[in-house]
Amino acid sequence: MLGAILLAAIFQPADAADACKGTIYLTFDTGSQSQAELIADTLRKHGVKATFFLANEKTVRGDWSLDPSWSAYWKARVAEGHAFGTHTFDHVYWRADEAGGRIKVRPQFGAQGGTTQNWSAQQYCDELRRVDTRFTQLTGRHIDPIFRAPGGHTSPNILAAAKACGYRHVGWAKAGFSGDETSSEAYPNALLLKRALDKLRDGDIFMAHMGIWSRQDPWAPANLDPLITGLQQKGFCFATLRDHPAYRLPTQ
Numbered sequence: 001m002l003g004a005i006l007l008a009a010i011f012q013p014a015d016a017a018d019a020c021k022g023t024i025y026l027t028f029d030t031g032s033q034s035q036a037e038l039i040a041d042t043l044r045k046h047g048v049k050a051t052f053f054l055a056n057e058k059t060v061r062g063d064w065s066l067d068p069s070w071s072a073y074w075k076a077r078v079a080e081g082h083a084f085g086t087h088t089f090d091h092v093y094w095r096a097d098e099a100g101g102r103i104k105v106r107p108q109f110g111a112q113g114g115t116t117q118n119w120s121a122q123q124y125c126d127e128l129r130r131v132d133t134r135f136t137q138l139t140g141r142h143i144d145p146i147f148r149a150p151g152g153h154t155s156p157n158i159l160a161a162a163k164a165c166g167y168r169h170v171g172w173a174k175a176g177f178s179g180d181e182t183s184s185e186a187y188p189n190a191l192l193l194k195r196a197l198d199k200l201r202d203g204d205i206f207m208a209h210m211g212i213w214s215r216q217d218p219w220a221p222a223n224l225d226p227l228i229t230g231l232q233q234k235g236f237c238f239a240t241l242r243d244h245p246a247y248r249l250p251t252q
Helices: 002-011 036-046 068-080 121-139 156-164 189-199 219-233
Strands: 022-029 051-054 083-086 092-097 103-107 117-119 205-209 236-238
Touching: 036 068, 036 219, 068 083, 068 121, 083 121, 092 156, 103 121, 103 156, 117 121, 121 156, 189 219, 205 219, 219 236
Parallel strands: 022 051, 022 205, 022 236, 051 083
Antiparallel strands: 092 103, 103 117
């Protein structure tokens, strides 16, 4: 028995601390949803958990990403253990801070889509919560208390409004910008992949979309699988933002 224990100790794999040289946090914002199934399949293939930031965006299927027609998709991601945040329901861009905590914004979608609005802090908070309400209707669970402003554009008034209703903003590392919004001619997938593999470091948050209308050569089909594989070969592990030191819930 003692011999077996000694052999096991000699030949056992390195412990988790040694095996994992660092952690990368993959995040995906909704978009055209053209890559939604591919992203889900790739994450499942590698056993990787990610964080999704959700807005109700127009999709390549002709519906909207938070329509009931997407319920099964989001339920499956919940069951797989991914994390979820709000990206504002109508994909609302910040334009300027106004006096009294008010915020000039421009929703991309919805009844006010394409028009400039002057919102109170409460209106912005309500916009963040609309995603939670819809996601709960679709999946039976709440999103996490995190948000990502469209374009990553925040301001003192936006951050104050979000904090007042319990949401913390999540940006991304400089090396964590996937480049999937850029021209595929100027920034081909091979260049974007090499840049990410060369520059991502422990603790970095990586951001990509679930499909971009404008990019001619989509990022995810060419890059997501080799990105995960390449980072794993370099000793990186992956986690959702629930495990990120800055975004863990107080009970964790």
